[in-house]
Amino acid sequence: MSEVAQLQLIGLSVVGTGIIILLFVRAQFARVIGFVAIVLGLFSLVALAVP
């Protein structure tokens, strides 16, 4: 697996974790962490998408 593919997989996992937290966790601080994880994961994926 190439480095880019590995990083994309990590980014997707981070976004997925964030979504799962927002869907299933009720504690507010954890939900904020989930939200931040989605933002950071999306940023990484966008950065990986540019040439």
Place this chain on the structure above:
Amino acid sequence: MTHPGGVVQELVRKIAGSPAILAALVVTAGMLSLPALGLAADAGTPTRDYRDIPGIGSRNLVWIIAQLHLLLAGFVLGVPIFAWLCEVVAWKTGEKRYDKLAKEFTKLLTSSYATTALFGGILLFLLIAFYPKLMAYLTDIFFPSFLVYCLLFLVETATLYLYWYGWDAMQDGSKKTFHIFLGFMLNVFAFFIMIVPNSWATFQASPVVIAEGSDFARAWAATWNPTWWPVNIHRLIANVVLGGYICGAYAGIRYLSARTAEDRDHYDWMGYVGNFIGVFGLLPLPFAGYWLMREIYQYNQQMGITLMGGFLSWLFILQAMLIGVLFLGSNYYFWLGITYRIPGSEMKYRKPMLSMLVILLLCLGVWMTPHSLVASLEEARKMGGTHHPLLGVFGVMSAKMTVANLMILITFMSFIMYWRAGKQETATWAKIARSVMGAVLVLAAIAVIVLGVWGYFVPAIIRINYFSTSQVLIVLFVMLTITPLTALLLKSAKTTTEMVWGRMPPRAGYALVLNSVMVILLMTLMGYARSSSRVHWHVYGVMRDSSQYAFSPALGYAAAFMALNTFLFCMLVAFIFWVATMGDKAKAAHSGGTKGDLAHGAIPAMAGASQTLDKQV
């Protein structure tokens, strides 16, 4: 009632809450390490130029620690400005809640100051260990400023102690004036603490080396390098933005967790103040960034091209995206405030808000358009080259400067709209003033667009020197004209609708968190840009990087580190907030009652303290 894990927490709080101990340790370590570096220099070339560690690698480790240190330093330097401004507002207006807010955030300084010093110490040790040759060279040049830096640290620590511990004792009359003066001096020393290391970092990008003269003369020449002042001003403003938005994010999280009306009111108001100060700094920040880039181009055109036209050019598309989201988030929070805090304003301002949203999105679209598209051979043939016939027009600086200025104008309009909502001007000259303000805004927007379009038809040097500068001056003129005029107008205005706090929807809290994450990501992104612009040089054109890491990491790989650093910083700040407020919660628990039992405003809601959470404990 016992506090869970009380002993450990108390120990952590005491250590983290003693900036003098850690600062003294770091300063002592720094002082002790200087002779070692000097001896190494005297003994000739060090035996090893570089050291490495397996796994993560020396450069990545230094990257993480340096970034965390810089972000913490930005927070530590931004919060005193924020706190001092709040204290001055309280002093001038007599509104005690601003004084409480200032005190809450100064309290955070003690623990965050210690953590910043700790990371500074770790960074110093790592740099000495991994880059002995480079550090010996820099020490040889900057030795006098190292001593100044140590002295500044000691003075800053003493002033912080006086400022924090003297807060309650210096509340009345001339004592309060002296306390305000102490806060001012705290910021002055903090400013110098910022600009001294800035000289070391900017020297690496734009070195000025003189072979002759005393140690002091060489250090001074190296310090006053071409990018030093642009970076100083840019970082100073950025620190205000960081401090404001982090305060906003903290308030947003507390607001989301709050269950009582008092908590919701308090943290809603705190979020408003944080966002206001963040936007206040954000508006002039792009101008400072533009000045910095201009100086870089003037110093070395190749470095400028590497940044904006070379392998880092796509980084600026990411930067546009982050700044765009930040502008959108800040405006969105203002619009939510108008809608929920000022009953009856929603219908009145719905159409202007929608128009502003459309303009902001269009501007963002233009800003994010790259100059060269990544296209297949067939696509390139159809376009007639790598530049799209229509979109290619938006990919140049003339278009980007124009939309950036328009976005600043729109955000400023949002702010003015929020300020004026729920008030009716009673001054006899109100109608004329409104007409003048409207005319100034419209004419300014037209002038910015005209200059932007005209910029396509003149040589680059004319556009950079005159047109772009004029655009900036026009927007600054608008801000400097309309702000005092609105303040004068509202001085005699009648409040038609009282602002209602604590009614904001949860998405407002998330908007505040998003804004702070964007600011932190921007700082990490531009840190990478600044460092990568030196390409394979430690000190540009003077000392070549001959290590195995003498290459700039790809943007995607770097972005993963930026995200990691942002996350680590957020966790560190959360930890600092938690530690700083632990004692207050324990005190409240020991005092035999809950805060919720007390009347609203009877006690300050200390930072991190949630009456709801205290009840749950």
